[in-house]
Amino acid sequence: MPRKPQLAPFDGALVINKPRGKTSHDVVEAVRHIAGFRQIGHLGTLDPLGTGVLVLLLGRATRLAQFYAGRRKRYACAVRFGFSTDTYDADGEPLGPDTAPELRRDEIERVAARFVGRFSQMPPPFSAKKIHGRPAHELARKKKPITLKPVEVEVYELRLTGVEGSFARFEIECASGTYIRSIAHEMGAAVGCAAHLAEITRTAVGEFTLDQAVTLEELEQEARNAGLAEWVLPLERLLTDLPRVTVLPIVERRVRHGTRFNVAIAQIQPGRVSTAQGAPAVLDSGDWRPARLRVYSQQEKLIAIAEAIVPRTYQPVVVLDAEP
DSSP states (O other): OOOOOOOOSOOEEEEEEEOTTOOHHHHHHHHHHHHTOOOEEESSOOOTTOEEEEEEEEGGGGGGGGGGTTBOEEEEEEEEESOOBTTSBTTSOBSSOOOOOOOOHHHHHHHHGGGSEEEEEOOOSSSSOEETTEEHHHHHHTTOOOOOOOEEEEEEEEEEEEEETTEEEEEEEEOTTOOHHHHHHHHHHHHTSOEEEEEEEEEEETTEEGGGOBOHHHHHHHHHTTOGGGGOEEGGGSSTTSOEEEOOHHHHHHHHTTOOEEOOGGGOBOOOOOOOTTSOSSOBOOOOOOOEEEEEOTTSOEEEEEEEEETTEEEEEEESOOOO
16 A cells, blocks of 8 residues: 655745745755655746745645746846846956946836836847756856847836936836846947846745745744744735635535536625735736636635636646545
8 A cells, every 4th residue: 555645834925035055956055955744846046146925835735836927026226327237146257347427317217118028138148048948047157059039027116216327226017037138238238338146136926026935044043943933924924916715615525536516606706806915916927817816715724716617617736635
C-alpha cells in the first residue's frame, strides 16, 4: 500500500522582504531551511539587485499559484543616467564612461510619459527568457549570440518622484512580465545620455504589500520562538477577490471528488478587493479569465477553486483536500 505523503506544517502565503544580493531561489531555499519542509514556491522572481515583496506559497497553497498569474505589481526605483550597463542594472559592467548629466525634471517627465500604456518591449539580454530551452542570461555570460523577441507589456503608472543629480526616482505600476531594467535602459536612450537601473524595491504584488513582509532574519527569530505561523496568511484569506460559496456536506463530497456541482445564485457571496495601503486599486492586468469561485465547507475551510461551466454549474479545477 503506497504511503500517504506527509502534509506540510503550513498552508498559505508568506510575504518576504527580499534582501539585495540574493536570488529568489536563494530566499526559497532559506525559508525551506527555516520552516523545515520543501513544499514552497513563489509568485514571480526578483532580480538579485531587487528588494521587497517576494510572495511565497506554502504547502497546499502552491496549487493556487496559477490563479495569481497576471497580478499587477508596484515598484519604487532609481534610474541613474550617464552610462548604461550590459545587464541594464547596477550589477552589470559599464558600457562607457559616466557622463554625469544634470537632469531636467520636465524632460524626464516627458520621456517617462512615453512608457505608460501598452507597448512592445525588448527583454534585457541578461534575463530568464528562454532561448532554445536555455535562459538568455546563461548565453549572455558565455558571450554567445542572443536573439530575443519583443513582448507586449503594459505600464499603468510611471510617476517621477524626485531628481537628484544624475538620479531620477520613480513609482511604477505595471503588468506581470514587464522589465523595469529595460524601461530604464530605453529612457536613457531617449534622453541621449544612456541609463541603467540603480536600485529597485517591489512594494506590492497584487494584494500582497511590503507592510505584510517579514525579513529572513525576523523569520528565523520567529521560528526559534515558535511564532512562524503568525506570518502565514492561511488558505481562507487567499484569493479573496473571487466570489465564494459555502456548500452543504452532500455537495462537499462531490467537490472533493472533482465532480461538477450546482449552486444557487443566492448562495454566492461576492469577492472583495484588498484596499491595503500600497496595493494596486485593480489587482489584475485585465486579460480575460473564466468565472471562478472559492468553495468552502460548513467548517469554513477552503476546499476547492471551481470554474463555471454553464450558469450555476461549476467544475472543481483545484481540490485542496480530496479526502472524503
